Amino acid sequence: MGNKSLTALVSAFSRAYHAEHNQIKIFDDQLARQLLSDEEYENISSNMSQAIAFFQPEFVGSQEQALRKVVDHQLSPSPLGRATFAEQALAVAASLGTSQYLIFAAGYDTFAYRQPKWATKLQIFEIDHPATATDKHRRISDLHLDVPSNLHCISADFLDRDWQSGVIGCPAFDLSLISFSSLLGISYYLPKEVFKQVLSDIASMLPSGSSIVFDYPDEKTFTSQAGERAQKQVMMAARAGEPMQASYSYSELEEMLEGVNLFIYQHLTPSKITGQLYKEYNESQPEHQMTAFDNVNYCLAVKR
Template identity: 65%
Template sequence: MKNRSLTALVSAFARAYHAEYNQHPVFNDSLARAMLTDEEYHNIGVQMSQGIGFFLPDFKGSQEEALRAVVDFQLSPTPLGRAAFTEQALHNAVMLGAGQYLILGAGYDTFAYRQPEWASQLQIYEIDHPATAEDKRRRTAELLPPKPANVHEVPADLAEPRWEKLLLAAPEFDPSRISFSSLLGISYYLTKTEFEQLLSVLAELLPAGSSFAFDYPDGRTFTPEAGERTQKQIKIAAQAGEPMQASYTYPELEQLLEDCGLLIYRHLTPPEITKELFQAYNDKQPEHPLSAFDNVNYCLAVKR
Protein backbone atom coordinates (compact mmCIF):
# COMPACT_ATOMS: atom_id res chain seq x y z
CA MET A 1 0.00 0.00 0.00
CA LYS A 2 1.87 3.04 -1.27
CA ASN A 3 -0.77 5.49 -0.09
CA ARG A 4 -2.67 5.86 3.16
CA SER A 5 -4.92 2.87 3.74
CA LEU A 6 -8.56 3.43 2.77
CA THR A 7 -9.68 0.40 4.74
CA ALA A 8 -7.95 1.83 7.82
CA LEU A 9 -9.87 5.10 7.43
CA VAL A 10 -13.20 3.26 7.13
CA SER A 11 -12.33 1.18 10.21
CA ALA A 12 -11.68 4.39 12.14
CA PHE A 13 -15.04 5.73 10.94
CA ALA A 14 -16.81 2.55 12.09
CA ARG A 15 -15.23 2.71 15.56
CA ALA A 16 -16.03 6.41 15.86
CA TYR A 17 -19.66 6.01 14.76
CA HIS A 18 -20.23 3.11 17.15
CA ALA A 19 -18.78 5.01 20.12
CA GLU A 20 -20.80 8.12 19.29
CA TYR A 21 -24.20 6.49 18.86
CA ASN A 22 -24.22 3.76 21.52
CA GLN A 23 -24.48 4.13 25.29
CA HIS A 24 -23.16 0.61 25.85
CA PRO A 25 -20.58 0.12 23.09
CA VAL A 26 -18.92 -3.19 22.35
CA PHE A 27 -15.66 -1.25 22.26
CA ASN A 28 -15.44 2.40 23.23
CA ASP A 29 -12.82 4.05 21.03
CA SER A 30 -13.20 7.52 22.49
CA LEU A 31 -10.57 9.05 20.18
CA ALA A 32 -11.46 7.50 16.83
CA ARG A 33 -13.63 10.49 15.91
CA ALA A 34 -10.65 12.82 16.44
CA MET A 35 -8.67 10.89 13.85
CA LEU A 36 -11.04 12.05 11.10
CA THR A 37 -11.78 15.55 9.92
CA ASP A 38 -15.41 16.65 9.87
CA GLU A 39 -15.36 16.50 6.08
CA GLU A 40 -13.98 12.96 6.02
CA TYR A 41 -16.45 11.76 8.61
CA HIS A 42 -19.37 13.29 6.71
CA ASN A 43 -18.23 12.03 3.31
CA ILE A 44 -17.65 8.46 4.46
CA GLY A 45 -21.08 8.46 6.08
CA VAL A 46 -22.75 9.73 2.90
CA GLN A 47 -20.95 7.20 0.71
CA MET A 48 -21.88 4.32 2.98
CA SER A 49 -25.54 5.31 3.31
CA GLN A 50 -25.77 5.69 -0.47
CA GLY A 51 -24.41 2.15 -0.79
CA ILE A 52 -27.33 0.65 1.13
CA GLY A 53 -28.62 -0.98 -2.07
CA PHE A 54 -25.38 -2.96 -2.33
CA PHE A 55 -25.15 -3.92 1.33
CA LEU A 56 -28.83 -4.48 2.11
CA PRO A 57 -30.93 -4.53 -1.09
CA ASP A 58 -34.26 -4.90 0.75
CA PHE A 59 -33.69 -2.00 3.16
CA LYS A 60 -36.33 0.71 3.47
CA GLY A 61 -35.81 3.83 5.56
CA SER A 62 -34.16 7.24 5.79
CA GLN A 63 -30.56 8.07 4.89
CA GLU A 64 -29.68 8.24 8.59
CA GLU A 65 -31.26 4.82 9.19
CA ALA A 66 -29.44 3.48 6.14
CA LEU A 67 -26.08 4.58 7.55
CA ARG A 68 -26.81 2.94 10.89
CA ALA A 69 -27.78 -0.27 9.12
CA VAL A 70 -24.61 -0.33 6.99
CA VAL A 71 -22.35 0.37 9.97
CA ASP A 72 -23.97 -2.28 12.15
CA PHE A 73 -24.23 -4.88 9.38
CA GLN A 74 -21.01 -4.47 7.43
CA LEU A 75 -18.52 -1.98 8.79
CA SER A 76 -18.23 -2.24 12.55
CA PRO A 77 -18.37 -5.92 13.66
CA THR A 78 -14.77 -6.76 12.78
CA PRO A 79 -13.05 -3.52 13.93
CA LEU A 80 -15.00 -3.59 17.20
CA GLY A 81 -14.70 -7.27 17.95
CA ARG A 82 -11.04 -7.70 17.18
CA ALA A 83 -10.11 -4.55 19.13
CA ALA A 84 -12.03 -5.74 22.19
CA PHE A 85 -10.48 -9.22 21.92
CA THR A 86 -6.96 -7.84 21.54
CA GLU A 87 -7.05 -5.23 24.28
CA GLN A 88 -8.49 -7.74 26.76
CA ALA A 89 -5.67 -10.13 25.87
CA LEU A 90 -3.11 -7.30 26.12
CA HIS A 91 -4.33 -6.43 29.62
CA ASN A 92 -3.89 -10.03 30.70
CA ALA A 93 -0.42 -10.16 29.17
CA VAL A 94 0.65 -6.99 30.96
CA MET A 95 -0.59 -8.40 34.27
CA LEU A 96 1.67 -11.41 33.58
CA GLY A 97 4.73 -9.26 32.85
CA ALA A 98 4.68 -8.17 29.20
CA GLY A 99 6.59 -4.92 28.83
CA GLN A 100 6.31 -4.06 25.14
CA TYR A 101 3.33 -3.69 22.82
CA LEU A 102 3.97 -3.97 19.09
CA ILE A 103 1.07 -2.75 16.92
CA LEU A 104 1.78 -3.99 13.40
CA GLY A 105 -0.26 -2.35 10.67
CA ALA A 106 -1.21 0.24 13.27
CA GLY A 107 -3.31 2.29 10.86
CA TYR A 108 -5.40 4.76 12.85
CA ASP A 109 -5.44 2.72 16.05
CA THR A 110 -5.77 5.04 19.07
CA PHE A 111 -4.66 2.84 21.98
CA ALA A 112 -1.41 4.76 22.39
CA TYR A 113 -3.35 7.99 23.00
CA ARG A 114 -6.06 6.62 25.32
CA GLN A 115 -3.90 4.07 27.14
CA PRO A 116 -5.25 3.09 30.56
CA GLU A 117 -3.22 3.31 33.74
CA TRP A 118 -2.18 -0.35 33.54
CA ALA A 119 -0.38 0.40 30.25
CA SER A 120 1.84 3.15 31.64
CA GLN A 121 4.82 0.82 32.04
CA LEU A 122 4.59 -0.45 28.46
CA GLN A 123 6.80 0.66 25.62
CA ILE A 124 4.43 0.94 22.63
CA TYR A 125 5.60 0.62 19.02
CA GLU A 126 3.28 1.60 16.16
CA ILE A 127 4.58 -0.10 13.01
CA ASP A 128 3.05 0.71 9.62
CA HIS A 129 3.78 1.62 6.03
CA PRO A 130 5.53 5.02 5.89
CA ALA A 131 2.68 6.67 3.94
CA THR A 132 0.04 5.66 6.50
CA ALA A 133 2.40 6.40 9.40
CA GLU A 134 3.06 9.91 8.10
CA ASP A 135 -0.65 10.57 7.59
CA LYS A 136 -1.36 9.41 11.13
CA ARG A 137 1.45 11.54 12.54
CA ARG A 138 -0.10 14.59 10.92
CA ARG A 139 -3.55 13.76 12.28
CA THR A 140 -2.39 13.13 15.82
CA ALA A 141 -0.35 16.33 15.85
CA GLU A 142 -3.40 18.35 14.80
CA LEU A 143 -6.26 16.59 16.55
CA LEU A 144 -5.09 14.55 19.53
CA PRO A 145 -3.20 15.17 22.78
CA PRO A 146 0.62 15.19 22.70
CA LYS A 147 2.19 11.81 22.03
CA PRO A 148 2.94 10.00 25.31
CA ALA A 149 6.61 9.43 26.05
CA ASN A 150 6.23 5.64 25.89
CA VAL A 151 4.95 5.68 22.28
CA HIS A 152 7.30 5.14 19.36
CA GLU A 153 6.56 5.33 15.62
CA VAL A 154 8.28 2.82 13.35
CA PRO A 155 7.56 3.62 9.67
CA ALA A 156 8.22 0.30 7.95
CA ASP A 157 6.83 -1.63 5.01
CA LEU A 158 6.18 -5.09 6.42
CA ALA A 159 6.44 -6.53 2.92
CA GLU A 160 10.06 -5.39 2.64
CA PRO A 161 12.90 -7.69 3.74
CA ARG A 162 14.62 -6.89 7.03
CA TRP A 163 11.98 -4.38 8.13
CA GLU A 164 12.68 -5.53 11.68
CA LYS A 165 15.98 -3.61 11.64
CA LEU A 166 13.91 -0.45 11.98
CA LEU A 167 12.18 -1.87 15.05
CA LEU A 168 15.47 -2.95 16.61
CA ALA A 169 16.75 0.61 16.17
CA ALA A 170 13.69 2.17 17.85
CA PRO A 171 14.12 3.87 21.25
CA GLU A 172 13.92 1.58 24.29
CA PHE A 173 13.17 -1.54 22.22
CA ASP A 174 14.51 -4.66 23.93
CA PRO A 175 14.29 -7.98 22.01
CA SER A 176 14.78 -9.89 25.26
CA ARG A 177 11.67 -8.41 26.88
CA ILE A 178 8.39 -10.34 26.82
CA SER A 179 6.11 -8.59 24.36
CA PHE A 180 2.57 -8.54 23.03
CA SER A 181 2.09 -8.11 19.28
CA SER A 182 -1.16 -7.29 17.49
CA LEU A 183 -1.50 -7.98 13.78
CA LEU A 184 -5.09 -6.92 13.21
CA GLY A 185 -6.38 -6.77 9.66
CA ILE A 186 -3.07 -7.98 8.22
CA SER A 187 -3.56 -11.65 7.34
CA TYR A 188 -6.18 -10.80 4.71
CA TYR A 189 -3.82 -8.76 2.56
CA LEU A 190 -0.69 -10.93 2.60
CA THR A 191 -0.09 -14.20 0.81
CA LYS A 192 0.26 -17.25 3.03
CA THR A 193 4.01 -17.21 2.52
CA GLU A 194 4.24 -13.52 3.44
CA PHE A 195 2.11 -13.93 6.56
CA GLU A 196 4.18 -16.90 7.72
CA GLN A 197 7.38 -14.94 7.12
CA LEU A 198 6.02 -12.02 9.15
CA LEU A 199 5.09 -14.25 12.08
CA SER A 200 8.39 -16.10 11.82
CA VAL A 201 10.40 -12.87 11.97
CA LEU A 202 8.47 -11.73 15.05
CA ALA A 203 8.77 -15.12 16.74
CA GLU A 204 12.53 -15.18 16.18
CA LEU A 205 12.87 -11.59 17.39
CA LEU A 206 10.90 -11.92 20.65
CA PRO A 207 11.43 -14.19 23.68
CA ALA A 208 9.40 -17.17 24.87
CA GLY A 209 6.17 -16.16 26.57
CA SER A 210 5.45 -13.38 24.06
CA SER A 211 1.91 -13.22 22.64
CA PHE A 212 0.52 -12.59 19.17
CA ALA A 213 -3.10 -11.56 18.50
CA PHE A 214 -4.63 -11.46 15.03
CA ASP A 215 -7.81 -11.99 13.04
CA TYR A 216 -7.94 -14.09 9.90
CA PRO A 217 -10.39 -15.23 7.18
CA ASP A 218 -11.39 -18.87 7.46
CA GLY A 219 -11.10 -21.56 4.82
CA ARG A 220 -14.54 -20.90 3.32
CA THR A 221 -13.85 -17.24 2.58
CA PHE A 222 -13.18 -17.63 -1.15
CA THR A 223 -15.75 -20.37 -1.73
CA PRO A 224 -19.47 -20.28 -2.57
CA GLU A 225 -20.06 -21.16 1.11
CA ALA A 226 -18.79 -17.75 2.24
CA GLY A 227 -21.30 -15.52 4.02
CA GLU A 228 -23.03 -12.66 2.25
CA ARG A 229 -21.01 -10.02 4.09
CA THR A 230 -17.75 -11.76 3.26
CA GLN A 231 -18.53 -11.84 -0.44
CA LYS A 232 -19.29 -8.12 -0.37
CA GLN A 233 -16.12 -7.37 1.61
CA ILE A 234 -13.96 -9.15 -0.95
CA LYS A 235 -15.40 -6.88 -3.65
CA ILE A 236 -14.99 -3.74 -1.55
CA ALA A 237 -11.35 -4.50 -0.73
CA ALA A 238 -10.52 -5.14 -4.38
CA GLN A 239 -12.18 -1.88 -5.46
CA ALA A 240 -10.18 -0.01 -2.79
CA GLY A 241 -6.96 -1.35 -4.26
CA GLU A 242 -6.30 -3.61 -1.26
CA PRO A 243 -7.37 -7.08 -2.50
CA MET A 244 -7.65 -9.96 -0.05
CA GLN A 245 -4.98 -12.59 -0.68
CA ALA A 246 -5.43 -15.63 1.54
CA SER A 247 -7.64 -17.62 3.90
CA TYR A 248 -6.90 -20.44 6.35
CA THR A 249 -8.51 -23.59 7.65
CA TYR A 250 -7.89 -24.25 11.33
CA PRO A 251 -5.42 -27.12 10.61
CA GLU A 252 -3.54 -24.87 8.16
CA LEU A 253 -3.29 -22.11 10.73
CA GLU A 254 -2.23 -24.51 13.46
CA GLN A 255 0.55 -25.89 11.27
CA LEU A 256 1.69 -22.43 10.19
CA LEU A 257 1.96 -21.30 13.80
CA GLU A 258 3.74 -24.49 14.83
CA ASP A 259 6.29 -23.92 12.07
CA CYS A 260 6.93 -20.49 13.62
CA GLY A 261 7.32 -21.90 17.13
CA LEU A 262 3.90 -20.64 18.26
CA LEU A 263 0.99 -22.37 19.96
CA ILE A 264 -2.67 -21.38 19.83
CA TYR A 265 -3.72 -20.14 23.26
CA ARG A 266 -7.21 -18.82 22.40
CA HIS A 267 -9.31 -19.13 19.27
CA LEU A 268 -12.78 -17.68 18.61
CA THR A 269 -15.14 -18.42 15.72
CA PRO A 270 -17.98 -16.04 14.72
CA PRO A 271 -20.62 -17.64 17.01
CA GLU A 272 -18.16 -17.54 19.91
CA ILE A 273 -17.25 -13.92 19.15
CA THR A 274 -20.91 -12.90 19.13
CA LYS A 275 -21.55 -14.65 22.43
CA GLU A 276 -18.42 -13.48 24.24
CA LEU A 277 -17.95 -9.95 22.91
CA PHE A 278 -21.32 -8.77 21.54
CA GLN A 279 -23.94 -10.40 23.77
CA ALA A 280 -23.83 -7.82 26.57
CA TYR A 281 -24.27 -5.03 24.03
CA ASN A 282 -27.09 -6.88 22.26
CA ASP A 283 -28.93 -7.44 25.56
CA LYS A 284 -28.80 -3.71 26.34
CA GLN A 285 -29.52 -2.44 22.81
CA PRO A 286 -31.68 -5.11 21.15
CA GLU A 287 -32.99 -2.63 18.59
CA HIS A 288 -29.52 -2.51 16.97
CA PRO A 289 -28.05 -6.01 17.34
CA LEU A 290 -24.58 -6.91 16.15
CA SER A 291 -23.22 -10.25 15.04
CA ALA A 292 -19.63 -11.23 14.42
CA PHE A 293 -18.52 -10.95 10.82
CA ASP A 294 -18.92 -14.02 8.61
CA ASN A 295 -15.85 -16.22 8.14
CA VAL A 296 -13.57 -14.16 10.42
CA ASN A 297 -11.87 -15.86 13.38
CA TYR A 298 -9.70 -14.40 16.15
CA CYS A 299 -6.54 -16.04 17.43
CA LEU A 300 -4.15 -15.49 20.32
CA ALA A 301 -0.89 -17.42 19.98
CA VAL A 302 2.04 -17.68 22.38
CA LYS A 303 5.71 -18.44 21.73
CA ARG A 304 6.78 -21.64 23.40
Protein backbone atom coordinates (compact mmCIF):
# COMPACT_ATOMS: atom_id res chain seq x y z
CA MET A 1 0.00 0.00 0.00
CA GLY A 2 3.02 2.26 -0.35
CA ASN A 3 1.80 3.34 -3.79
CA LYS A 4 -1.49 4.68 -5.07
CA SER A 5 -4.10 1.95 -5.40
CA LEU A 6 -4.34 0.39 -8.86
CA THR A 7 -7.76 -1.06 -8.10
CA ALA A 8 -8.97 2.42 -7.09
CA LEU A 9 -7.80 3.82 -10.44
CA VAL A 10 -9.55 1.04 -12.37
CA SER A 11 -12.70 1.67 -10.32
CA ALA A 12 -12.56 5.36 -11.26
CA PHE A 13 -12.09 4.36 -14.90
CA SER A 14 -15.15 2.10 -14.82
CA ARG A 15 -17.30 4.87 -13.35
CA ALA A 16 -15.97 7.32 -15.94
CA TYR A 17 -16.61 4.97 -18.87
CA HIS A 18 -20.14 4.21 -17.71
CA ALA A 19 -20.98 7.91 -17.29
CA GLU A 20 -19.61 8.79 -20.73
CA HIS A 21 -21.22 5.97 -22.73
CA ASN A 22 -24.77 5.76 -21.36
CA GLN A 23 -27.74 8.11 -21.18
CA ILE A 24 -29.52 5.98 -18.56
CA LYS A 25 -26.96 5.24 -15.86
CA ILE A 26 -26.74 2.93 -12.89
CA PHE A 27 -24.51 5.48 -11.19
CA ASP A 28 -23.66 8.90 -12.63
CA ASP A 29 -20.14 10.06 -11.75
CA GLN A 30 -19.39 12.89 -14.15
CA LEU A 31 -16.20 13.83 -12.31
CA ALA A 32 -14.46 10.46 -12.48
CA ARG A 33 -13.17 11.08 -16.02
CA GLN A 34 -11.60 14.38 -14.98
CA LEU A 35 -9.56 12.65 -12.29
CA LEU A 36 -7.81 10.50 -14.89
CA SER A 37 -5.28 11.88 -17.33
CA ASP A 38 -5.85 11.16 -21.02
CA GLU A 39 -2.82 8.88 -20.95
CA GLU A 40 -4.14 6.90 -17.98
CA TYR A 41 -7.57 6.59 -19.54
CA GLU A 42 -6.18 5.38 -22.86
CA ASN A 43 -3.73 2.99 -21.20
CA ILE A 44 -6.45 1.39 -19.08
CA SER A 45 -8.74 1.23 -22.11
CA SER A 46 -6.05 -0.49 -24.16
CA ASN A 47 -5.11 -2.94 -21.43
CA MET A 48 -8.71 -3.86 -20.73
CA SER A 49 -9.67 -4.33 -24.37
CA GLN A 50 -6.68 -6.66 -24.78
CA ALA A 51 -7.74 -8.50 -21.62
CA ILE A 52 -10.83 -9.80 -23.44
CA ALA A 53 -8.78 -12.89 -24.23
CA PHE A 54 -8.53 -13.56 -20.49
CA PHE A 55 -12.07 -12.64 -19.49
CA GLN A 56 -13.96 -14.01 -22.51
CA PRO A 57 -11.72 -16.11 -24.77
CA GLU A 58 -14.62 -16.84 -27.14
CA PHE A 59 -15.25 -13.13 -27.93
CA VAL A 60 -15.11 -11.94 -31.54
CA GLY A 61 -15.33 -8.23 -32.38
CA SER A 62 -13.55 -4.88 -32.55
CA GLN A 63 -11.25 -3.39 -29.92
CA GLU A 64 -13.95 -0.94 -28.84
CA GLN A 65 -16.52 -3.73 -28.59
CA ALA A 66 -14.04 -5.73 -26.53
CA LEU A 67 -13.54 -2.79 -24.17
CA ARG A 68 -17.28 -2.34 -23.73
CA LYS A 69 -17.69 -6.04 -23.01
CA VAL A 70 -14.90 -6.08 -20.39
CA VAL A 71 -16.17 -2.91 -18.69
CA ASP A 72 -19.81 -3.98 -18.55
CA HIS A 73 -19.13 -7.60 -17.70
CA GLN A 74 -16.12 -7.43 -15.38
CA LEU A 75 -15.18 -3.91 -14.25
CA SER A 76 -18.32 -1.87 -13.71
CA PRO A 77 -20.86 -4.05 -11.89
CA SER A 78 -19.29 -3.77 -8.42
CA PRO A 79 -18.17 -0.09 -8.41
CA LEU A 80 -21.48 1.10 -9.86
CA GLY A 81 -23.76 -1.09 -7.78
CA ARG A 82 -22.13 -0.58 -4.41
CA ALA A 83 -21.83 3.20 -4.91
CA THR A 84 -25.53 3.39 -5.77
CA PHE A 85 -26.47 1.26 -2.79
CA ALA A 86 -24.32 3.35 -0.44
CA GLU A 87 -25.50 6.76 -1.62
CA GLN A 88 -29.16 5.75 -1.62
CA ALA A 89 -28.77 4.55 1.96
CA LEU A 90 -26.89 7.74 2.86
CA ALA A 91 -29.73 9.90 1.52
CA VAL A 92 -32.22 8.05 3.72
CA ALA A 93 -29.91 8.29 6.75
CA ALA A 94 -29.41 12.03 6.20
CA SER A 95 -33.18 12.57 6.10
CA LEU A 96 -33.41 10.81 9.47
CA GLY A 97 -30.80 12.94 11.22
CA THR A 98 -27.38 11.61 10.28
CA SER A 99 -24.95 14.52 10.21
CA GLN A 100 -21.53 12.98 9.49
CA TYR A 101 -20.42 10.89 6.49
CA LEU A 102 -17.20 8.89 6.86
CA ILE A 103 -15.80 7.48 3.61
CA PHE A 104 -13.21 4.85 4.48
CA ALA A 105 -10.62 3.95 1.83
CA ALA A 106 -12.09 6.84 -0.16
CA GLY A 107 -9.83 6.25 -3.16
CA TYR A 108 -11.03 8.46 -6.01
CA ASP A 109 -14.56 8.86 -4.67
CA THR A 110 -16.09 12.13 -5.88
CA PHE A 111 -19.19 12.46 -3.69
CA ALA A 112 -17.91 15.53 -1.85
CA TYR A 113 -17.42 17.38 -5.15
CA ARG A 114 -20.81 16.51 -6.64
CA GLN A 115 -22.81 16.48 -3.41
CA PRO A 116 -26.53 17.24 -3.73
CA LYS A 117 -28.15 19.98 -1.70
CA TRP A 118 -29.28 17.61 1.04
CA ALA A 119 -25.64 16.66 1.68
CA THR A 120 -24.44 20.20 2.40
CA LYS A 121 -25.64 19.74 5.98
CA LEU A 122 -23.27 16.78 6.39
CA GLN A 123 -19.68 16.91 7.53
CA ILE A 124 -17.83 14.63 5.10
CA PHE A 125 -14.63 12.83 6.06
CA GLU A 126 -12.48 11.08 3.46
CA ILE A 127 -10.23 8.57 5.22
CA ASP A 128 -7.56 6.82 3.21
CA HIS A 129 -4.00 5.54 3.08
CA PRO A 130 -1.56 8.49 2.75
CA ALA A 131 -0.25 7.42 -0.68
CA THR A 132 -3.66 7.26 -2.35
CA ALA A 133 -4.92 10.35 -0.49
CA THR A 134 -1.91 12.39 -1.60
CA ASP A 135 -2.35 11.31 -5.21
CA LYS A 136 -6.04 12.23 -5.17
CA HIS A 137 -5.34 15.63 -3.65
CA ARG A 138 -2.83 16.30 -6.45
CA ARG A 139 -5.42 15.43 -9.06
CA ILE A 140 -8.07 17.64 -7.45
CA SER A 141 -5.58 20.50 -7.26
CA ASP A 142 -4.66 20.10 -10.93
CA LEU A 143 -8.35 20.44 -11.82
CA HIS A 144 -8.59 23.66 -9.78
CA LEU A 145 -11.71 22.39 -8.07
CA ASP A 146 -12.84 24.22 -4.97
CA VAL A 147 -12.59 22.00 -1.91
CA PRO A 148 -16.04 21.95 -0.27
CA SER A 149 -16.12 23.59 3.16
CA ASN A 150 -17.72 20.47 4.67
CA LEU A 151 -14.98 18.11 3.43
CA HIS A 152 -12.18 16.93 5.71
CA CYS A 153 -9.37 14.62 4.59
CA ILE A 154 -7.72 12.25 7.05
CA SER A 155 -4.77 9.92 6.45
CA ALA A 156 -5.07 6.49 8.00
CA ASP A 157 -3.75 2.97 7.53
CA PHE A 158 -6.12 0.28 8.83
CA LEU A 159 -3.14 -1.95 9.55
CA ASP A 160 -2.01 0.65 12.10
CA ARG A 161 -3.70 -0.23 15.38
CA ASP A 162 -4.01 3.45 16.26
CA TRP A 163 -5.68 4.55 13.00
CA GLN A 164 -8.70 5.95 14.90
CA SER A 165 -6.65 8.75 16.44
CA GLY A 166 -6.58 10.63 13.13
CA VAL A 167 -10.36 10.64 12.92
CA ILE A 168 -11.00 11.46 16.56
CA GLY A 169 -8.34 14.15 16.43
CA CYS A 170 -9.97 15.93 13.49
CA PRO A 171 -11.47 19.18 14.89
CA ALA A 172 -14.59 18.83 12.73
CA PHE A 173 -15.40 15.30 13.93
CA ASP A 174 -17.91 14.92 16.75
CA LEU A 175 -18.11 11.59 18.59
CA SER A 176 -21.64 12.33 19.77
CA LEU A 177 -23.25 12.74 16.33
CA ILE A 178 -25.04 9.97 14.45
CA SER A 179 -22.87 9.07 11.48
CA PHE A 180 -22.93 7.06 8.26
CA SER A 181 -19.80 5.15 7.27
CA SER A 182 -19.00 3.53 3.93
CA LEU A 183 -16.37 0.80 3.61
CA LEU A 184 -16.71 -0.06 -0.05
CA GLY A 185 -14.23 -2.44 -1.62
CA ILE A 186 -12.41 -3.02 1.67
CA SER A 187 -13.51 -6.36 3.11
CA TYR A 188 -11.87 -8.31 0.28
CA TYR A 189 -8.35 -7.08 1.01
CA LEU A 190 -8.18 -7.33 4.81
CA PRO A 191 -7.70 -10.50 6.87
CA LYS A 192 -10.90 -11.39 8.72
CA GLU A 193 -9.57 -10.43 12.13
CA VAL A 194 -8.45 -7.03 10.80
CA PHE A 195 -11.79 -6.30 9.11
CA LYS A 196 -13.67 -7.26 12.26
CA GLN A 197 -11.41 -4.98 14.29
CA VAL A 198 -12.02 -2.10 11.87
CA LEU A 199 -15.78 -2.58 12.22
CA SER A 200 -15.41 -2.75 15.98
CA ASP A 201 -13.28 0.41 16.05
CA ILE A 202 -15.82 2.32 13.96
CA ALA A 203 -18.78 1.10 15.99
CA SER A 204 -17.04 1.95 19.25
CA MET A 205 -16.50 5.60 18.33
CA LEU A 206 -20.01 6.27 16.99
CA PRO A 207 -23.34 6.57 18.84
CA SER A 208 -26.28 4.15 18.54
CA GLY A 209 -28.24 4.59 15.33
CA SER A 210 -25.11 5.12 13.24
CA SER A 211 -24.84 3.07 10.03
CA ILE A 212 -22.08 1.23 8.19
CA VAL A 213 -22.41 0.12 4.56
CA PHE A 214 -20.03 -2.31 2.87
CA ASP A 215 -19.76 -4.98 0.20
CA TYR A 216 -18.27 -8.40 0.79
CA PRO A 217 -17.43 -11.63 -1.06
CA ASP A 218 -19.42 -14.69 -0.06
CA GLU A 219 -18.10 -18.01 1.21
CA LYS A 220 -17.84 -19.54 -2.30
CA THR A 221 -15.52 -16.83 -3.65
CA PHE A 222 -12.28 -18.77 -3.24
CA THR A 223 -13.75 -22.13 -4.23
CA SER A 224 -14.49 -23.92 -7.50
CA GLN A 225 -18.16 -23.07 -6.90
CA ALA A 226 -17.51 -19.37 -7.46
CA GLY A 227 -18.78 -17.75 -10.64
CA GLU A 228 -16.29 -17.41 -13.49
CA ARG A 229 -16.13 -13.63 -13.08
CA ALA A 230 -15.37 -13.95 -9.38
CA GLN A 231 -12.60 -16.44 -10.02
CA LYS A 232 -11.01 -14.14 -12.59
CA GLN A 233 -11.40 -11.13 -10.30
CA VAL A 234 -9.41 -12.97 -7.63
CA MET A 235 -6.66 -13.66 -10.16
CA MET A 236 -6.67 -10.08 -11.46
CA ALA A 237 -6.38 -8.60 -7.96
CA ALA A 238 -3.44 -10.85 -7.19
CA ARG A 239 -1.69 -9.80 -10.39
CA ALA A 240 -2.21 -6.16 -9.44
CA GLY A 241 -0.40 -6.79 -6.16
CA GLU A 242 -3.55 -6.38 -4.09
CA PRO A 243 -4.61 -9.97 -3.34
CA MET A 244 -8.02 -10.72 -1.86
CA GLN A 245 -7.79 -12.28 1.59
CA ALA A 246 -11.22 -13.04 3.01
CA SER A 247 -14.79 -14.13 2.26
CA TYR A 248 -17.84 -14.60 4.48
CA SER A 249 -21.02 -16.63 4.73
CA TYR A 250 -24.16 -14.74 5.79
CA SER A 251 -24.26 -16.50 9.16
CA GLU A 252 -20.58 -15.78 9.75
CA LEU A 253 -21.09 -12.13 8.87
CA GLU A 254 -24.15 -11.86 11.10
CA GLU A 255 -22.25 -13.36 14.03
CA MET A 256 -19.27 -11.07 13.45
CA LEU A 257 -21.47 -7.97 13.35
CA GLU A 258 -23.35 -8.98 16.48
CA GLY A 259 -20.00 -9.32 18.20
CA VAL A 260 -19.27 -5.64 17.59
CA ASN A 261 -22.77 -4.43 18.47
CA LEU A 262 -24.08 -4.09 14.90
CA PHE A 263 -27.13 -5.69 13.28
CA ILE A 264 -27.94 -6.22 9.60
CA TYR A 265 -30.57 -3.71 8.50
CA GLN A 266 -30.46 -4.36 4.75
CA HIS A 267 -28.77 -7.08 2.73
CA LEU A 268 -28.67 -7.54 -1.05
CA THR A 269 -27.58 -10.65 -2.92
CA PRO A 270 -26.48 -10.48 -6.59
CA SER A 271 -29.97 -11.27 -7.92
CA LYS A 272 -31.51 -8.53 -5.77
CA ILE A 273 -28.79 -6.06 -6.78
CA THR A 274 -29.50 -6.70 -10.46
CA GLY A 275 -33.25 -6.47 -9.98
CA GLN A 276 -33.27 -3.36 -7.81
CA LEU A 277 -30.29 -1.29 -8.94
CA TYR A 278 -29.72 -2.22 -12.60
CA LYS A 279 -33.34 -2.55 -13.81
CA GLU A 280 -33.76 0.86 -15.48
CA TYR A 281 -30.34 0.71 -17.12
CA ASN A 282 -30.89 -2.83 -18.45
CA GLU A 283 -34.24 -1.86 -19.92
CA SER A 284 -32.52 0.98 -21.78
CA GLN A 285 -29.58 -1.14 -22.97
CA PRO A 286 -30.85 -4.50 -24.27
CA GLU A 287 -27.55 -5.07 -26.09
CA HIS A 288 -25.38 -4.22 -23.09
CA GLN A 289 -27.07 -5.93 -20.16
CA MET A 290 -25.32 -5.78 -16.81
CA THR A 291 -25.69 -8.21 -13.93
CA ALA A 292 -24.44 -7.84 -10.38
CA PHE A 293 -21.07 -9.37 -9.71
CA ASP A 294 -20.92 -13.05 -8.84
CA ASN A 295 -20.58 -13.92 -5.16
CA VAL A 296 -20.65 -10.30 -3.94
CA ASN A 297 -23.30 -9.06 -1.48
CA TYR A 298 -24.09 -5.60 -0.08
CA CYS A 299 -24.80 -4.96 3.58
CA LEU A 300 -26.13 -2.03 5.59
CA ALA A 301 -25.54 -2.48 9.30
CA VAL A 302 -26.72 -0.27 12.16
CA LYS A 303 -25.30 0.13 15.64
CA ARG A 304 -27.63 -1.07 18.35
